[in-house]
Amino acid sequence: MKISRPILKPYDKDKFELTQDYKYGEIIVPAGYKTNGANVPRLLWSIYPPNSPEYLSAVVIHDYLCDKEEYKKADEILKKMMTELGVAKWKIYAFYYACRVYHLIRYGVAESDGLSSFAK
Numbered sequence: 001m002k003i004s005r006p007i008l009k010p011y012d013k014d015k016f017e018l019t020q021d022y023k024y025g026e027i028i029v030p031a032g033y034k035t036n037g038a039n040v041p042r043l044l045w046s047i048y049p050p051n052s053p054e055y056l057s058a059v060v061i062h063d064y065l066c067d068k069e070e071y072k073k074a075d076e077i078l079k080k081m082m083t084e085l086g087v088a089k090w091k092i093y094a095f096y097y098a099c100r101v102y103h104l105i106r107y108g109v110a111e112s113d114g115l116s117s118f119a120k
Contacts, residue, residue: 003084005053006060008035016051022060024081029064036063038095048091055095058082062099071103 003024008016015036022029037050038059050059058081065074075096082092 003057003081005057008056008060014050018060022057024057024061024077027061027065027077029060033060033064035060048094055082055085055087055091058085058087066103069107071099071107075099075103 004022006022006029007019009019011017011034015034018029018031018033018035020031022033037056038048038052040048040050058078061081062074062078065071065077078099079092079096082095083089
């Protein structure tokens, strides 16, 4: 699937707002949705900038699904989209595992499969 790029404008200090609906498959993120990009600790921004065009498309969808509390789906789609975008595998898995572990710790969410999806 060809991934289009979201059209964003600066909204606040570290936030961006979608200027038009953004779609990936059946998921539609409405215009006006606000994101801060990837939640990467500032210490790691030189390696993983939060708003890198390399993976920002995937991050917008991920953030939107997380706001809807669909954490596992968000993490799986993040991994899938980053793969389709041609992001390096090591970076895909760094993001994916960080998200899965964060969701488990923060929300107690690992879905029924626990963290077995790490092996996929």
